[in-house]
Amino acid sequence: MSIAQAEWNALDRALDRLLDLDFVRRERELREIAVSDPDQARTLRRLLASLDSDDPIAGLAESTLFTEAFADVPKLGPGTQVGQWQVLSQLGAGGMAEVYQAERQIGDNRQVAALKVMALGTASEHAQSRFAQETGILARLEDPRLSRLIDAGRLADGRPWLAMEYVDGAPVDQAADQQRLNLRQRVELLIEVARALDQAHRLLVIHRDIKPANILLDRQGRPRVLDFGIAKLVDPSEADSDRTATIWQAYTLRFASPEQLTGAPTGVASDVFQLGLLLHLLLTGRRAYADCDDQPMALLQAIRRGPGLPSRLWLNGDAAMALDRRSTPSRLRREIAGDLDSIILRALQAEPQARYRGSGELADDLQRWLDGLAVQARSASRGYRARRWLRRYRLPVAASLLVLVMLAGYALMVMGQRDALEAERNRTQAVLDSLTEMFSVADPYADGAESVTVAEVVQQTADRLLGEPGEDPQVQAALLERLSDLAESNRDINRQIRLLQAAHDVIRSNDLDPAWAAQLMLNVAQAQAATGDYAQARISLDRALPDLNQDDRYSARLFSAQLLAEAAEKEAAATQISALLTELPTGPQHAARTANAHNSLALILGSQGKLAESAQHYRAALEAAPRDKPADWDLVGTIRSNLGVTLARQRRYAESEAEFRAVLEWREQSLGAEHPAVANAASVYSPLLIRTLRLQTASALMRKHYRPDDARHRGSYRWPDYMVNYARAAIYSGGHELAVSLTVQAAEALALQVPSTHPRMRKVLDYLAWWLFEVGEQELSLALAKHVDPQPADSPLSSGVLLLLLDNDQEHAELDEAIAGDPCKSVELTVLRAALAGEREFNDLTLPDHCEGLRAARLTQLGVRWQPDWAGNIQTESYSSPLARRLLGEEIEPLSEEVRQSVQALLAHVAPEP
Amino acid sequence: MSSPHTDAITAEQASVTAILNDAQSSRDALDRVFGLVYGELKQIANRVAGAGSSATLSPTVLVHEVYAKLIGAAQLEVGGRQHFYALCARTMRQIVVDHARGKLADKRGGGAQVVELTDSGAIDLAQPQSMLALDQALDRLQQRDPRLVELLQYRVFAGMELDQIAELMEVGVRQLQRDWKRARIWLTEALAESS
Numbered sequence A: 001m002s003i004a005q006a007e008w009n010a011l012d013r014a015l016d017r018l019l020d021l022d023f024v025r026r027e028r029e030l031r032e033i034a035v036s037d038p039d040q041a042r043t044l045r046r047l048l049a050s051l052d053s054d055d056p057i058a059g060l061a062e063s064t065l066f067t068e069a070f071a072d073v074p075k076l077g078p079g080t081q082v083g084q085w086q087v088l089s090q091l092g093a094g095g096m097a098e099v100y101q102a103e104r105q106i107g108d109n110r111q112v113a114a115l116k117v118m119a120l121g122t123a124s125e126h127a128q129s130r131f132a133q134e135t136g137i138l139a140r141l142e143d144p145r146l147s148r149l150i151d152a153g154r155l156a157d158g159r160p161w162l163a164m165e166y167v168d169g170a171p172v173d174q175a176a177d178q179q180r181l182n183l184r185q186r187v188e189l190l191i192e193v194a195r196a197l198d199q200a201h202r203l204l205v206i207h208r209d210i211k212p213a214n215i216l217l218d219r220q221g222r223p224r225v226l227d228f229g230i231a232k233l234v235d236p237s238e239a240d241s242d243r244t245a246t247i248w249q250a251y252t253l254r255f256a257s258p259e260q261l262t263g264a265p266t267g268v269a270s271d272v273f274q275l276g277l278l279l280h281l282l283l284t285g286r287r288a289y290a291d292c293d294d295q296p297m298a299l300l301q302a303i304r305r306g307p308g309l310p311s312r313l314w315l316n317g318d319a320a321m322a323l324d325r326r327s328t329p330s331r332l333r334r335e336i337a338g339d340l341d342s343i344i345l346r347a348l349q350a351e352p353q354a355r356y357r358g359s360g361e362l363a364d365d366l367q368r369w370l371d372g373l374a375v376q377a378r379s380a381s382r383g384y385r386a387r388r389w390l391r392r393y394r395l396p397v398a399a400s401l402l403v404l405v406m407l408a409g410y411a412l413m414v415m416g417q418r419d420a421l422e423a424e425r426n427r428t429q430a431v432l433d434s435l436t437e438m439f440s441v442a443d444p445y446a447d448g449a450e451s452v453t454v455a456e457v458v459q460q461t462a463d464r465l466l467g468e469p470g471e472d473p474q475v476q477a478a479l480l481e482r483l484s485d486l487a488e489s490n491r492d493i494n495r496q497i498r499l500l501q502a503a504h505d506v507i508r509s510n511d512l513d514p515a516w517a518a519q520l521m522l523n524v525a526q527a528q529a530a531t532g533d534y535a536q537a538r539i540s541l542d543r544a545l546p547d548l549n550q551d552d553r554y555s556a557r558l559f560s561a562q563l564l565a566e567a568a569e570k571e572a573a574a575t576q577i578s579a580l581l582t583e584l585p586t587g588p589q590h591a592a593r594t595a596n597a598h599n600s601l602a603l604i605l606g607s608q609g610k611l612a613e614s615a616q617h618y619r620a621a622l623e624a625a626p627r628d629k630p631a632d633w634d635l636v637g638t639i640r641s642n643l644g645v646t647l648a649r650q651r652r653y654a655e656s657e658a659e660f661r662a663v664l665e666w667r668e669q670s671l672g673a674e675h676p677a678v679a680n681a682a683s684v685y686s687p688l689l690i691r692t693l694r695l696q697t698a699s700a701l702m703r704k705h706y707r708p709d710d711a712r713h714r715g716s717y718r719w720p721d722y723m724v725n726y727a728r729a730a731i732y733s734g735g736h737e738l739a740v741s742l743t744v745q746a747a748e749a750l751a752l753q754v755p756s757t758h759p760r761m762r763k764v765l766d767y768l769a770w771w772l773f774e775v776g777e778q779e780l781s782l783a784l785a786k787h788v789d790p791q792p793a794d795s796p797l798s799s800g801v802l803l804l805l806l807d808n809d810q811e812h813a814e815l816d817e818a819i820a821g822d823p824c825k826s827v828e829l830t831v832l833r834a835a836l837a838g839e840r841e842f843n844d845l846t847l848p849d850h851c852e853g854l855r856a857a858r859l860t861q862l863g864v865r866w867q868p869d870w871a872g873n874i875q876t877e878s879y880s881s882p883l884a885r886r887l888l889g890e891e892i893e894p895l896s897e898e899v900r901q902s903v904q905a906l907l908a909h910v911a912p913e914p
Numbered sequence B: 001m002s003s004p005h006t007d008a009i010t011a012e013q014a015s016v017t018a019i020l021n022d023a024q025s026s027r028d029a030l031d032r033v034f035g036l037v038y039g040e041l042k043q044i045a046n047r048v049a050g051a052g053s054s055a056t057l058s059p060t061v062l063v064h065e066v067y068a069k070l071i072g073a074a075q076l077e078v079g080g081r082q083h084f085y086a087l088c089a090r091t092m093r094q095i096v097v098d099h100a101r102g103k104l105a106d107k108r109g110g111g112a113q114v115v116e117l118t119d120s121g122a123i124d125l126a127q128p129q130s131m132l133a134l135d136q137a138l139d140r141l142q143q144r145d146p147r148l149v150e151l152l153q154y155r156v157f158a159g160m161e162l163d164q165i166a167e168l169m170e171v172g173v174r175q176l177q178r179d180w181k182r183a184r185i186w187l188t189e190a191l192a193e194s195s
Helices: A005-019 A023-036 A038-049 A064-069 A125-139 A172-178 A183-202 A258-262 A268-284 A296-305 A310-314 A319-323 A329-336 A339-347 A359-370 A382-392 A399-416 A422-441 A448-466 A473-489 A493-509 A514-530 A534-547 A550-566 A570-583 A588-607 A611-624 A630-649 A653-671 A676-691 A695-705 A719-731 A736-751 A759-774 A778-788 A799-805 A809-818 A823-836 A853-861 A882-887 A897-910 B011-021 B027-048 B059-070 B078-108 B128-144 B146-157 B162-169 B173-194
Strands: A085-093 A097-106 A109-118 A149-154 A160-165 A169-171 A215-218 A223-225
Touching (some): A005 B173, A038 B173, A169 A172, A268 A310, A473 A493, A493 A514, A514 A534, A514 A550, A550 A570, A676 A853, A719 A736, A759 A897, A809 A823, A823 A853, A853 A882, B078 B128, B078 B162
Antiparallel strands (some): A097 A109, A109 A160, A149 A160, A215 A223
């Protein structure tokens, strides 16, 4: 043993502690250990690093040695004679049997069959006669969709064998994906399989092992069912086996019915269940119980709980799977949601008698779905039939619209019953809640076309509701409020405001609950503030105040303070929020409100430059924030990101980084790497990485989360800003062409949002002008700079470009004066002037430690000294400015013609020749 | 499927349950169960496995089949379950290692063989000598911390998930995740020591 036990113990204890820490804290701790015991720190680093290398034992279960150790069954070699059959080759081996290709000569004809040799032998006379009886029944199955039994017998060692019609094909799930069958074709396939099974069921033969490997798609594209009834032939519990009592049965765990798992009698219903599993797999690409179907006990429990809605499997969008079905994730979700969901769930009921009564009934229901008729699996409610009717006549309506039609239909029905009972009202509420929920799970990042439809439908439904006087105002108002939720989730603020006002008016004019009306008016005020209309928001707030209940009053006070802050009365706002915080009761119902209040106060303090206090309140907000619902975690993420920004401003980079990383990692784990909120977290994190000159890391992070062609991002408000951040990282890490191209795309996307004179657009163009200057495209840079007309005081980086624009001493003097208060920019200007004039030595110049990292990086490359304010804490990565390289006399790769043309096209758009 | 045997427990199985439930069982008794588990594992594997059908032969499936076969519907106490799974995991390790040893003997006529680690530090488990090296590394680790070896055996040879193992070993999942990382670190270290 190379390490003494005492030392081993010490290392082990240290490992246990370190493994519990996140990356940043672990690094800090390791550095502390290194101070007192550098050897131990080195060893710990080496040991921890071994976790990152390939896991030496992960592959064990797949190792051939492992398999071999458990498999000593004698095989039949080619040429072996089995009855009249001669073995040609082995086709495969399954859980119950080995399968060989074999042939026999009948007269002049050669017949090929799949020869199945069972792993289990049953030797007794009784078993043999039963075997003959069973095979006799199987031989009568004549359906062309079934692979027929041709011959049977047993080997010398007692193992039975069966010769089955040989089918040349591939397992149905793989074949369907290969041929990219769409949803309807897949349903048609399953109907064929179910009809074939139905034929066999009529002869009282049950398959009992339905799974993709037993359903092949032959060369003609027809499904063929293999191995009918074989499970029963080899089931020892059916035989007179007296050696062991066992619950061993012939089934495949992943496709087992609950009856098989518990050892209960299996009948037709078991086949129906397995058909349900197959349907699930074919439609969604996933097994219904993929999480646990390798463990019998867990699987059984999961079956008893029932699977989730199959259509919900696309919440994170599996584009490849959808492509195999010639569709998109959101379209598939819409198509499966509802009827197909219900059909699958009906087939997968844990109780056999709750399923379809036979596979024929399942096939019938699927056929009804194909024909656009109402399916039996769903109760025939009025709204449901309306939706069905719509589908049948193939109106070009989105699923979301149908939800709303259903909602309206249901509401009108309830309203029609003027004397509806209280219980009925509650039920209405429950229905509305669930509908709203259905809506909120719809992909908020779906493309724009659908959103327009939703917006229109919300409006039409609202119009219709308001146009039906005499309906129950209570229900009417509740519906309008729900519709406003939908408008909000669709980011349609103006419509949301109108709907809230309409709901408010209905309540007021009918003398319903004034606190409810006031609450709606408060929501109106908040929505108005979100549009930037603070004056109107203040008016609405004042209207709401008198009738608010106590809890809403707290929210109103917080909102009132936020309005003050927006009106630049930050002191007053801070005072109000502080007062509110002392009065807010503790307890879970106020947790989110308290967290919000701290967060708002921290924002105000931060904007006043009171960074330490700001950070303190962010921490208090985190302390208070609830963590029960997903929405709570959004709030926590927002607060932590804000805290990260404040810490970075305090130059506490490591702590700031810990916050950003935590948000990023948590979202990535809980939402999946593809989710836009993860991309968002990466974007908020990247400026810190750029600031501390870790440009490769920043570039890689942005590349991971943003594909420029991803439609989900392009439409989003912040996308152009994120792309500029990406470009900032790229240009100083060797990707100057990428940087220019990204910035052009950012400007193009922004052009869809704002006019070319908008400050946001000017900022993006300002960056683009600078990148072009850096890479030596002076003409393009100047043309853009003239359009942008950068102002030295607020322009992020254009002093170099400005130099090109200035043409007399007077203007140069004005520029010097304008940036005199900024020593970083002053040094830069001095250096650039000199460098452009051919000077190369700047060793006597020193930059202040707080200078912006990218500017400083550029200048240090030219020889200016600089000690960054994070020195020693953070390992910077290599950086390289194209401008600095050019000034030092190096050649740099020119922009490609394609990118130059995209710049020119942009120029023509934003700055047309007068 | 109305066999009277379906839900019955034979006398032998009942005694297995009794032994496993009795944490104070003598070593002999446990060894007897070990033999039973070994026999069942091989027998079930022979039924389930065919060449190249590793998909159906995951350690998890094997262990669950053995469980179903030997324990069936009988109730096992926590201590008994732990004994059972520990036995299974140990037995499966034994079977794989015996097989590797036999294979090596066939090939080389006996004699030890040094394991070469690849650049990444991973070992090629298709090589019998790697399996033996793994076995020795586990033995070495056994002297340092037997619980880590128990954990490794559950995970690697019985194919159990961490949350199941946590339940079995009666520790929190978070602690077990750390233990699992420690186990991997020290096993890698022990493997490196032998090369």
